[in-house]
Amino acid sequence: MIFSRKRADEARHARDERTTEVLDTEETGDPTPPARGPYDVSEAPDEPRLDLGSLQIPAVPEVEVRVQADPQGVIQQVVLVHGESALQLGVFAAPRSEGIWDEVREEIRQSLFNDGAAAQEVEGEYGTELRARVRTPDGLTDLRFVGVDGPRWMVRGVYQGGAATDPAAAGPLALCLSGLVVDRGQEAKPVREPLPLRLPREVAEQQAAEQQAAGQPPAPGQREA
Incomplete structure (x- = not known):
């Protein structure tokens, strides 16, 4: 299972609802495209991807994309799985002026500490990461x-399994992260508000048709895209 910090997320969201980003309309020059992602949609290379709204996930062989969505097709969780490793993805609104990962990371560390789990900061491919071992109903789990801070967004990834303790084992999951595309949109949003994710239209329509044919009302659950 994928570990969830639901209580901490709710508390942070309640605090941050008071802080809404103001869009900056000042003209800026064209930045140099980054050598790797996660990319902003304005600078992403043209490659096949699964479009989930605010996140577009590259097609990487042997990586399974699992999503949990409500009956309306709004995605609540995205998890990529490869072998015994998994990568849970989230994308959040951020201000234009500065990144928020440093602050978010410290709050995650403090939340883990309050729950009796020590977290260690280490330097990784994208800068400072957190590693921790937590107790779940399935036993001890490494996370x-x-x-990754982007223009008015932040991507948070949580590795589990072998990729949590050995970055070299991330393999195809790391390729997914480096090929990820964020479509932030232009609307002003509260800082740290999750950006909307949705099932592709064809997947949602197919699922609705199957449920209607079976005479069953739509129900939330685990789906594969």
Whole structure:
């Protein structure tokens, strides 16, 4: 299972609802495209990807994309799985002026500490990461938290399994992260508000048709895209 910090997320969201980003309309020059992602949609290379709204996930062989969505097709969780490793993805609104991963990372570390789990900061491919071992209903689980600040967004990834303790084992999951595309949109949003994710239209329509044919009302659950 994928570890969830639901209580901490709710508390942070309640605090941050008071802080809404103001869009900056000042003209800026064209930045140099980054050598790797996660990319902003304005600078992403043209490659096949699974479009989930605010996140577009590259097609990487042997990586399974699992999503949990409500009956309306709004995605609540995205998890990529390869072998015994998994990568849970989240994308959040951020201000234009500065990144928020440093602050978010410290709050995650403090939340883990309050729950009796020590977290260690280490330097990784995208800067400072957090590694921790937590107790879950399935036993002790290693986690590795990665954050990437982009233009008015932040991607948070949580590795589990072998990729949590050995970055070299991330393999195809790391390729997914480096090929990820964020479509932030232009709307002003509260800082740290999760950006909207949705099932591709064809997947949602197919699922609705199957449920209607079976005479069953739509129900939330685990789906594969």
